[in-house]
Amino acid sequence: MGRKIVVxxxxxxxxxxxxxxxxxxxxxxxxxxxxxxxxxxxxxxxxHRGYDFHIVDLPGTYSLTAYSPEELVxxxxxxxxxxxxxxxxxxxxxxxxxxxxxTQFIELDQPTVVALNMMDVAENAGKTIDDEMLGQLFGIPMxxxxxxxxxxxxxxxxxxxxxxxTKRDPQVQMNFGAELESHIEELTEAIDADxxxxxxxxxxxxxxxxxxxxxxxxxxxxEASDPQGLLSIAESARVHVAQVVGDDAEIAITDRRYGxxxxxxxxxxxxxxxxxxxxxxxxxxxxxxxxxxxxxxIFCMWAMFEVVFRLGAPAMGWIETxxxxxxxxxxxMLPEGELQSLVVDGIIAxxxxxxxxxxxxxxxxxxISILEDSGYMARAAxxxxxxxxxxxxxxxxxxxxxxxFGCTVPAIMATRTLEQRRDRIVTILxxxxxxxxxxxxVYVLLAGAFFAPAVAGKVIFSVYIIxxxxxxxxALVFRVFLLKGSTTPFxxxxxxxxxxxxxxxxxxxxxxxxxxxxxxxxxxxVFAIALWVLLSYPKPPExxxxxxxxxxxxxxxxxxxxxxxVGKAIEPVIRPLGFDxxxxxxxxxxxxxxxxxxxxxGTTYSIGEADEESGxxxxxxxxxxxxxPLVAYVLMLFVLIYVPCLAAVAVTWRETNSxxxxxxxxxxxxxxxxxxxxxxxxxxxxxxxx
Amino acid sequence: MCVxxxxxxxxxxxxxxxxxxxxxxxNVISGGSTPGPVVIRIGDSRVMLGRxxxxxxxxxxx
Numbered sequence: 213m214g215r216k217i218v219v220x221x222x223x224x225x226x227x228x229x230x231x232x233x234x235x236x237x238x239x240x241x242x243x244x245x246x247x248x249x250x251x252x253x254x255x256x257x258x259x260h261r262g263y264d265f266h267i268v269d270l271p272g273t274y275s276l277t278a279y280s281p282e283e284l285v286x287x288x289x290x291x292x293x294x295x296x297x298x299x300x301x302x303x304x305x306x307x308x309x310x311x312x313x314x315t316q317f318i319e320l321d322q323p324t325v326v327a328l329n330m331m332d333v334a335e336n337a338g339k340t341i342d343d344e345m346l347g348q349l350f351g352i353p354m355x356x357x358x359x360x361x362x363x364x365x366x367x368x369x370x371x372x373x374x375x376x377x378t379k380r381d382p383q384v385q386m387n388f389g390a391e392l393e394s395h396i397e398e399l400t401e402a403i404d405a406d407x408x409x410x411x412x413x414x415x416x417x418x419x420x421x422x423x424x425x426x427x428x429x430x431x432x433x434x435e436a437s438d439p440q441g442l443l444s445i446a447e448s449a450r451v452h453v454a455q456v457v458g459d460d461a462e463i464a465i466t467d468r469r470y471g472x473x474x475x476x477x478x479x480x481x482x483x484x485x486x487x488x489x490x491x492x493x494x495x496x497x498x499x500x501x502x503x504x505x506x507x508x509x510i511f512c513m514w515a516m517f518e519v520v521f522r523l524g525a526p527a528m529g530w531i532e533t534x535x536x537x538x539x540x541x542x543x544x545m546l547p548e549g550e551l552q553s554l555v556v557d558g559i560i561a562x563x564x565x566x567x568x569x570x571x572x573x574x575x576x577x578x579x580i581s582i583l584e585d586s587g588y589m590a591r592a593a594x595x596x597x598x599x600x601x602x603x604x605x606x607x608x609x610x611x612x613x614x615x616x617f618g619c620t621v622p623a624i625m626a627t628r629t630l631e632q633r634r635d636r637i638v639t640i641l642x643x644x645x646x647x648x649x650x651x652x653x654v655y656v657l658l659a660g661a662f663f664a665p666a667v668a669g670k671v672i673f674s675v676y677i678i679x680x681x682x683x684x685x686x687a688l689v690f691r692v693f694l695l696k697g698s699t700t701p702f703x704x705x706x707x708x709x710x711x712x713x714x715x716x717x718x719x720x721x722x723x724x725x726x727x728x729x730x731x732x733x734x735x736x737x738v739f740a741i742a743l744w745v746l747l748s749y750p751k752p753p754e755x756x757x758x759x760x761x762x763x764x765x766x767x768x769x770x771x772x773x774x775x776x777x778v779g780k781a782i783e784p785v786i787r788p789l790g791f792d793x794x795x796x797x798x799x800x801x802x803x804x805x806x807x808x809x810x811x812x813x814g815t816t817y818s819i820g821e822a823d824e825e826s827g828x829x830x831x832x833x834x835x836x837x838x839x840x841p842l843v844a845y846v847l848m849l850f851v852l853i854y855v856p857c858l859a860a861v862a863v864t865w866r867e868t869n870s871x872x873x874x875x876x877x878x879x880x881x882x883x884x885x886x887x888x889x890x891x892x893x894x895x896x897x898x899x900x901x902x
Numbered sequence: 903m904c905v906x907x908x909x910x911x912x913x914x915x916x917x918x919x920x921x922x923x924x925x926x927x928x929n930v931i932s933g934g935s936t937p938g939p940v941v942i943r944i945g946d947s948r949v950m951l952g953r954x955x956x957x958x959x960x961x962x963x964x
Binding site for chain 2: 274275277279305306307308309312462463466467470492493496500590593594704705706708
C-alpha cells in the first residue's frame, strides 16, 4: 500500500464523468450523503503503481458558483477538503462549454488534470484537438480518453500521480482585462491587509465578491476584521464595472472566462466543417415537435411497460415457485405449531411476496436507464413539460414519477434532480399515486376474481390511469393552495444522443433494484413478522371454539386477534365504501407495506398461504356476500390511493428533513382515498351496479 | 444572436455559465414561434429553455 492520493472528479453533467468514475473504481464504490445536504456523495478506490487512489465523484456542475447545492458541494470539496488532484472530465466534442469549469480550478490554484473524454465523438465530428498545446495554454495537463472503451486511463492515472507528487497547480493565471483587473487588484490588496480568511486565496475571494457570490459574502461578514470595508469596496467596484463595461460584474467576468477558453480552443482545435453531421438535430426536430413529440413519447412508454410485464412474467413465475417450494420444505423441517406458522406463513410468504417483483422492477429500471443514458429522457422531459406545466409541475418531475411505477422509494430519492424545494415536495407528495409494483398483486387478485379475463386487464389499466390523473389534479391543488410560487425557470441541457454502455446501465439498474431488495429484507421482514403476531394473537380459549366448523373457528379466532379488533374498530368508517372488517384488517396491514395486503386477505378469508393467482382465494372472495365487482373496483381504487408504504414515508421524512410532510402525505392520501372510494361506491350503487 | 440578458440575478448568471451570454450566436432548433419551451443550439451544446426564460432572453437575427 503506497502513498494515498485523494482525487476529486469534477465535470459538466453529461460529460461522461460517471462512466469515468465507474471505469476507474468498478465495484469498489460507496454511495452516501454529504452531511446536512441531500446531495449524494460517491466515493471509490483503486490501486495503480503502488498508489492508493481515493476518488470522490463530485456532482456534475457547469461552474463553481453558489447557484445550486450541487455546485456548492463541489466547490466546498475543492476549497475545504483540498484534494491532491482534481480531474476535470471534459466532453471533447463540446470543448468551450466544458472547459469553462477548468477556469475555476485555475482561479483556485488547484492542481488539476483534464480528461479530454469522448475523443471518439469529437473525431467523428471532424475535430482534431492538439491536447499538448491546449495543455500549455491552460497550464493544466490534458489527457485524451474514451471512457467506455477504457482508453487513455493509464496515461490519466500516471498524469495524476505526477501532478500529485509535484503538487503542480495550473501554470497560468486568468486575466480579466484591464478594467476588471484593476478592481480585482484593489480588492485583493484590501483582503490581504484584512488578514487570512479561512486559508483562502485573497485574489479568489476578491473575484468571488465581485461576482456577488452569496457564500463568500457570508464568510466575509462572519470572519473578516472589517467586513463592511471590504464589502463596500466590492460594491463600488461592481457599480463601476456595470457603468463602464455595460454588464453586471458577474456577467462580465463570465464573459472574460469564456473569452479565454475560446481563444485557447481556437488555437488548439481544428474543426473540419465538411464533417459536420447534424443528424442529431434532425432527430430532435421530430422527437420534440408539437405534432409528433407526444405520440412518440406515449409509444415509448407503452413499449416499455409491455417489455417489463411480458418479459418479467416468466421470471416472476420461477421466483414464486421457488418460494412455494421453500415454504413447503421448511414446513416439513419444522414441527407443526407456532414457529412453523411464523416462518412459513409469516416470513416466507411475506418476504417472498415482495421479492417476486424483483424481475419487474429490474426490467423497469433497465428500460429507464437505457432511455436516460441514450439521451432520450431529456427530450421526453421537454415533451412532457408542456403538459406538466399546466398543473404546476416541472418537466424534470417526470422521471421520478416514471420510477414510481416500479417502487416509490427510489422515485422519491430521484426527486433530488429538482432544484427548487417547492417542486421537489409537490413531486414527492404525488409520487405514491403512481401505482407502485407492490400494489399490483391486489389489482391482479381482485380483477381476476371479479371480472372476466378479457376485461380484467383493462380494469387494471384504468386504475393506473386514474392514479396518474389524480396525481395531476393533486399537483395543481397543492400548487394553488399549499406550495405557491412560480415554477423554476426550466433550463436543461440536451445531451447528444449516444449509445448507453452496458456497464453504466447495469450499475444504474443495480443501484435502484438493490434499494428495492433491501427494503424487502428490512422493513417488509419486520412488518411481516409483526403482522403475523397481530393476526395470531390473542388466541381465543379452546372452549369458545368448541362446536364450530373449521371455517367458522378460523373466522372467530381472527376476530379475537389484535388485528381483527382493529379491523372491527374501523369498520364503521369504511362501511360507506362497501367494505367490512375483514377488508379493514387487510387495509391496516397495508399501512406498513402494500405487499402484505394480499396475504392478509388470504388470512382473513381463511385460507392458508395465498397469493393473487390462488384459485382458492378468488373463490372465497367471490362467495363472500360483502364483495361484488363494484366493491372490488372500489377496493382497488382505495389501495391505489391510500398511504404509501412505511419505507416510502420514511424516505420522505429523510428527503424533506421534516415530520410535517410525511405526516401530511399519510393524511391526505387516506382522506383522498376515502373520498374517491365513497364517490365511486355510492355512485355505482345509484347507477344500479350494487 | 443573444443581445441582452435582463437582471434577475440568479437566472442571468446561470445562463451565462452555460454559455448564453450577450453577443453569442445561437440557433433555434425547436419551438420559438409558439409559447412554450425552446431548444437552442449554442456552439456544440444543445440547451432547452422553459417558457419563462425563453421570453426573457432577447435575441436578434444574425
